[in-house]
Amino acid sequence: METVVSGIRSTGKLHLGNYYGAVQNFVKMQHEHNCFFFIADWHSLTTHPNPADLHGNVKQVLVEYLAAGIDPEKATIYIQSEVPEIAELYLYLNMNAYLGELERATSFKDKVRDNPDNVNAGLLTYPVLMAADILIHKATKVPVGKDQEQHLEMARTFGNRFNRMYNNEYFPEPYAFNFSAKLVKIPGLDGKGKMGKSEGEANAVYLSDSPEVIRKKVMRAVTDAGPTIENQQKPDEIQNLFDLMKVVSTPDTLQHFDDLYNKMQIRYGDLKKQLAEDMIIATAPMRERIEAIANDEVYLRQVSIYGAIKARESAQKTIKEVREIIGFRKF
Ligand code: TRP
Numbered sequence: 001m002e003t004v005v006s007g008i009r010s011t012g013k014l015h016l017g018n019y020y021g022a023v024q025n026f027v028k029m030q031h032e033h034n035c036f037f038f039i040a041d042w043h044s045l046t047t048h049p050n051p052a053d054l055h056g057n058v059k060q061v062l063v064e065y066l067a068a069g070i071d072p073e074k075a076t077i078y079i080q081s082e083v084p085e086i087a088e089l090y091l092y093l094n095m096n097a098y099l100g101e102l103e104r105a106t107s108f109k110d111k112v113r114d115n116p117d118n119v120n121a122g123l124l125t126y127p128v129l130m131a132a133d134i135l136i137h138k139a140t141k142v143p144v145g146k147d148q149e150q151h152l153e154m155a156r157t158f159g160n161r162f163n164r165m166y167n168n169e170y171f172p173e174p175y176a177f178n179f180s181a182k183l184v185k186i187p188g189l190d191g192k193g194k195m196g197k198s199e200g201e202a203n204a205v206y207l208s209d210s211p212e213v214i215r216k217k218v219m220r221a222v223t224d225a226g227p228t229i230e231n232q233q234k235p236d237e238i239q240n241l242f243d244l245m246k247v248v249s250t251p252d253t254l255q256h257f258d259d260l261y262n263k264m265q266i267r268y269g270d271l272k273k274q275l276a277e278d279m280i281i282a283t284a285p286m287r288e289r290i291e292a293i294a295n296d297e298v299y300l301r302q303v304s305i306y307g308a309i310k311a312r313e314s315a316q317k318t319i320k321e322v323r324e325i326i327g328f329r330k331f
Pocket residue numbers: 005006007008009040043129130133134142143144148151
């Protein structure tokens with residue numbers, strides 16, 4: 001039994017990328033490991049949500065975690081900002097996180113490029129806070145999508161640096177983990193990057209989207225004029241649709257459309273219709289539960305209080321030991 005930590009930034013509704021990249025793994029792992037799953041509301045502050053939106057976003061993610069099947073009796077589900085020990089560990093780790101390495105992080109460079117007017121220190125030290133999230137429970141496995149691999153490497157660097165500095169093999173090394181053989185990348189519908197990466201509703205399919213909305217979004221997905229030679233390599237926007245099909249459709253369906261593509265007989269309208277229906281089927285059970293759970297304020301309060309207690313128990317043990325290692329002593 002290993003210790004597992006993962007979180008999702010609370011910026012609103014979960015999309016299929018969150019689900020297949022992370023949450024589905026959470027649900028599987030909770031039966032086998034000591035799991036901590038949290039809502040990264042501190043991380044969401046890098047983009048300055050207004051106070052009115054913040055709580056609703058946190059609630060949305062909590063509800064959708066539960067609707068997806070995370071069981072608060074099995075895993076510890078909590079809200080990052082309710083565990084102040086994480087912020088304390090973040091402070092310690094920041095003392096040995098170097099400007100150069102933080103500036104070189106791909107996610108930081110992307111954000112600087114996309115939002116040159118909001119290059120704040122929280123953005124720069126985002127990977128340090130993420131390392132604190134993980135190291136606070138001394139986790140070894142972190143179920144995340146492919147885009148988080150570099151952050152995981154940084155978490156190992158910070159943990160190892162602490163160990164070396166204090167000559168104490170205290171923090172174990174955390175590694176990215178996915179149930180399928182490789183880390184999955186869930187593309188968006190706009191033919192560009194991963195789902196949820198670009199703003200705008202049309203790029204992502206949300207767990208809470210109605211069947212009509214899913215159909216509309218998928219039918220509008222970017223395609224090209226069709227293959228021009230047999231067995232040709234698919235351009236990105238077409239490959240993306242096949243990648244999505246890979247996660248929601250049966251292998252036979254995928255094969256069927258792949259054969260049609262290779263024979264240059266594909267009709268994208270048919271492919272999209274099938275893809276939309278399979279997405280609807282895949283998300284149906286969650287969609288039904290989201291509404292019921294969202295209306296159950298008593299249950300949500302219980303879950304969050306219980307989760308914070310369990311998470312803090314683990315976090316306080318680590319912080320106590322870390323303080324001793326660093327040399328803080330009581331008079
Ligand atoms: N950076 C992660 C993402 O954007 C979210 C996250 C924050 C996280 N802290 C974490 C994931 C700790 C795993 C472990 O997806």
